Amino acid sequence: MDISAITQYTPLFVQAFFLTVKIGWIGIALSLGIGIVCAFVMYFKIPVLTAIVRVYVELFRNTPLLVQLFFIYFGLPKLGLTISAEVCGALGLGLLGGSYMTEAIRSALEAVPASQRESALALGMGKGQLFGLITLPQAISSSVPAILANVIFLLKETSVFSAISLMDLMFTAKDLIGLYYDTTECLVLLVIFYVIMLLPVSLIGRAVEHRARFAIYGD
Amino acid sequence: MEALGFDVLLKGNNMLRLLQGLGVALKISLISVLISIGLGIVFGMLVSMKKPAINAVFNVYLEIVRIMPQMVLLFIVYFGTTKSLGLNLSAEAASIIVFSFWGTAEMTDLVRSAIISIPVIQYESSAALGMSRLQTQVHIIIPQTVRRLIPLSINLITRMIKTTSLVMMIGIVEVLKVGQQIIEANRKASPNAAFGIFATVFILYFIACWPISQLSKYLENKWAN
Numbered sequence: 001m002d003i004s005a006i007t008q009y010t011p012l013f014v015q016a017f018f019l020t021v022k023i024g025w026i027g028i029a030l031s032l033g034i035g036i037v038c039a040f041v042m043y044f045k046i047p048v049l050t051a052i053v054r055v056y057v058e059l060f061r062n063t064p065l066l067v068q069l070f071f072i073y074f075g076l077p078k079l080g081l082t083i084s085a086e087v088c089g090a091l092g093l094g095l096l097g098g099s100y101m102t103e104a105i106r107s108a109l110e111a112v113p114a115s116q117r118e119s120a121l122a123l124g125m126g127k128g129q130l131f132g133l134i135t136l137p138q139a140i141s142s143s144v145p146a147i148l149a150n151v152i153f154l155l156k157e158t159s160v161f162s163a164i165s166l167m168d169l170m171f172t173a174k175d176l177i178g179l180y181y182d183t184t185e186c187l188v189l190l191v192i193f194y195v196i197m198l199l200p201v202s203l204i205g206r207a208v209e210h211r212a213r214f215a216i217y218g219d
Numbered sequence: 220m221e222a223l224g225f226d227v228l229l230k231g232n233n234m235l236r237l238l239q240g241l242g243v244a245l246k247i248s249l250i251s252v253l254i255s256i257g258l259g260i261v262f263g264m265l266v267s268m269k270k271p272a273i274n275a276v277f278n279v280y281l282e283i284v285r286i287m288p289q290m291v292l293l294f295i296v297y298f299g300t301t302k303s304l305g306l307n308l309s310a311e312a313a314s315i316i317v318f319s320f321w322g323t324a325e326m327t328d329l330v331r332s333a334i335i336s337i338p339v340i341q342y343e344s345s346a347a348l349g350m351s352r353l354q355t356q357v358h359i360i361i362p363q364t365v366r367r368l369i370p371l372s373i374n375l376i377t378r379m380i381k382t383t384s385l386v387m388m389i390g391i392v393e394v395l396k397v398g399q400q401i402i403e404a405n406r407k408a409s410p411n412a413a414f415g416i417f418a419t420v421f422i423l424y425f426i427a428c429w430p431i432s433q434l435s436k437y438l439e440n441k442w443a444n
Binding site: 066156190 | 289291
């Protein structure tokens with residue numbers, strides 16, 4: 001192992017790290033937004049939109065991110081829709097994550113026991129109160145573990161961004177290996193930066209999972 | 220159709236080549252899934268015996284798989300071992316090793332949680348009915364565990380298929396790579412091939428995964444409770 005190579009490459013990896021984290025979190029924020037909207041559409045069974053959401057969720061849950069990115073980045077420009085690699089990465093991650101988040105939030109909403117809704121109605125609550133004060137708070141806390149698992153999954157998926165020539169961690173490692181053939185040093189740096197990116201999220205996920213288990217009442 | 224680049228599919232045996240590419244990806248995922256399920260069941264039973272030493276090792280293993288992207292693992296096994304150990308693995312062997320390593324961790328976790336989710340009352344009731352430990356396992360515990368496990372393991376298959384799309388990054392010619400080759404070869408004749416080809420690859424993956432995930436969902440609902 002060559003220490004001087006590691007010190008030389010570290011700044012490049014730091015740069016790539018921030019780019020990966022930035023696009024990763026933009027994509028995750030996007031996926032949460034899509035997930036919340038789509039989950040509400042499915043929960044309230046809004047006609048027509050429910051069917052569209054269902055098709056979207058099934059399409060994106062059953063195809064790999066790499067294929068989705070290739071389609072968006074190389075396919076869509078042929079229809080006149082050209083977007084930059086960064087926007088494409090965030091958009092692809094957001095669309096993929098949106099389909100997973102939709103499922104997580106929808107199943108949390110549906111998991112609130114019927115007795116909760118019936119009790120709220122028996123207390124004379126209106127529909128808005130029932131959803132805002134009873135269903136939603138319980139659904140939020142019980143969906144947290146699934147959402148965090150999705151966040152970890154999506155952060156890991158950022159590694160395929162290199163395929164659309166986005167200068168992320170993977171791309172930097174591949175590039176440096178190709179240029180200088182310091183394979184071991186680059187792979188060590190790659191692993192270190194992914195650990196920095198994901199270990200905290202994973203540990204928080206575990207801690208929250210234990211607490212969220214007691215969130216649902218009834219049953 | 221020409222403007223969208225779907226016409227390329229009908230030239231020569233392009234469609235057949237794409238399907239063969241998908242076949243390569245499916246073969247790798249099938250082999251990895253079989254290895255993962257086999258090893259996962261054995262490890263899962265070991266872990267659910269709750270021996271501290273075994274669980275400590277397994278927790279580290281699970282954490283590695285949980286936070287390392289499969290692509291990084293692929294690079295380590297494919298490029299890293301060649302450089303530092305002098306091993307010359309084929310790309311297919313490297314990908315099967317990585318996907319089995321990943322899948323085994325997932326499967327072990329599924330098996331463990333299926334086993335520990337069986338309530339104690341099931342064991343106590345069987346004991347109260349005078350069943351031996353073997354009878355309890357065979358007639359009571361294993362059937363319930365298997366029912367919880369099958370939908371989840373089927374789900375693992377679709378995740379494995381989706382993950383194998385990464386193998387193009389270490390030079391295996393699978394469906395995406397074949398798609399790129401077709402696009403390059405027809406750059407002049409049909410400049411819009413990228414749309415048609417990648418849309419087709421998108422649909423092909425969907426056709427491969429969707430029925431499997433529907434089956435998993437169906438079994439899960441059928442066996443709920």
